[in-house]
Amino acid sequence: MGKTLYEKVFEAHTVARLPSGQVQLLMGLHLIHEVTSPQAFSMLEERGLSVLFPERTFATVDHIIPTFSQLRPLQDTLAEQMLVALESNVARHKIRYFAPERGEQGIVHVIGPENGLTQPGMTICCGDSHTATHGAFGAIAFGIGTSQVRDVLASQTLSMAKLKVRRIEINGHLKAGVTAKDVTLYVINRLGVNGGVGFAYEYAGDTIERMSMDERMTVCNMAIEGGARCGYINPDQTTFEYLKGRTYSPSAAQWDRAVAYWDSVKSDADAVYDDVKRFRAEDIEPMVTWGITPSQSAPVTGQVPEMGDFESNEQESVKEAYRYMAVHPGAPIAGQRIDVAFIGSCTNGRLSDFETVVRVLENGNFKVAPHVQALIVPGSMKVKNEMESRGWDKIFTQAGFEFREAGCSMCLAMNPDKLIGNQVSASSSNRNFKGRQGSPTGRTLLMSPIMVAAAAIAGKVTDARELFSLSGS
Ligand code: SF4
Secondary structure, X not given: OEOOHHHHHHHHOEEEEOOOOOEEEEOOEEEEOOOOOHHHHHHHHHOOXXXXXXXXXXXXXXXXXXXXOOOOOOOOHHHHHHHHHHHHHHHHOOOEEEOHHHOOOEOHHHHHHHOOOOOOOXXXXXXXXXXXXXXXXXXXXXXXXXXXHHHHXXXXXXXXXXXXXXXXXXXXXXXXXXXXXXXXXXXXXXXOOOOOOOEEEEEEOHHHHOOOHHHHHHHHHOHHHHOOOEEEEOOOHHHHHHHOOOOOOOOHHHHHHHHHHHHHOOOOOOEOOOEEEEEEHHHOOOEEEOOOOOOOEEEOOOEOOOHHHOOHHHHHHHHHHHHHHOOOOOOEOOOOEOOEEEEOHHHHOOHHHHHHHHHHHHOOOOOOOOOOEEEEOOOEHHHHHHHHHOOHHHHHHHOOOEEOOXXXXXXXXXXXXXXXXXXXXXXXXXXXXXXXXXXXXXXXEEOOHHHHHHHHHHOEOOOHHHHOOOOOO
């Protein structure tokens, strides 16, 4: 009987079976950042331990970094202290740090792949929920808590229970203007925010196979929002092409051996899954969230659902969503006024995410609506530099967008980029929880980058396909 990629990678990294029934799993790559690592380093040092595999640990600063100016010392003294703590920990433990002053910094889930650190068949962990992003390469990648960060620093292992595997198959051609973000929001809408609890999600099907690595990362990034512990896509030629020549990718001499191994970890054709769900790409429309969880979404052509559309155990959350978001059942999704537009984050802060927007801006005389503040926040300094070298910064600023420095920015608003009061934000990020974007009463509408751009220009939620006359596939 064949095996899934998850089973193969899990078994290859099993160090020991623990009396608890859990498994001690070796972590091939540990990514750290300034928010969840300081306490872990303190706990490590309290026990007189050092980092076991500093060469498998890589650091960046992303959550707290300002996007207006990264001049030191940072204006926010708490942020400056966190950055100083990170700098001192990485120096003391000889950990490779992707530093802003060397032009290397970026969101942890953007810099891993762009430097070739993320590779098929790996186990990867990071103290951030959206570590599932790295699964796009056929890695098994987990978000972990602070005490687990300590454990991995000390032992390079994690204790984990084995997950079930659900294959999510999407076949067919996406309509023009429908993106990977819409695919992942659609799947979460269909399976629910708790539908994936206890599962690893394997995304498959010809729609997924045709996706670029950036698109695959967008899909896997939000596996966690559907309750799955991780999400992955079997590696293929697209994966190998992406990795070729990157800083930490295997050298030319080791390349063929690496590809042979990467090929061998793919799920077998006769692999047995605990569950299979199938969706048609043609059924997917541009999705917009109307509520306070990523599953509370609807097509831009649709309406806010009625209470009767939900199971009784969901109705309390739906009621709270109506109240918090100040929306009414039956109200059209399109037309809701927005105050802020944010394109960035580890879900949609890569070069191709901005390219989709640049292409429409350069072909039309579009301007951000006067009442909207629109932020363009590259996912890494590399992405930012590449955008500038192509002149995209000027295209964005001429259209009325603010072109910022790299970081997490308004995804979590741990830096100065925050909503004010009950502002409504059209956001390409991954969470629309209450208060997520920095104001306790701020409201977030998740959507794709092209849909955020359309909302920024129209000043309200708008079908990007109509505004930008998108057609073809
Ligand atoms: S962009 Fe958002 S989800 Fe991604 S690492 Fe930063 S805060 Fe976390």
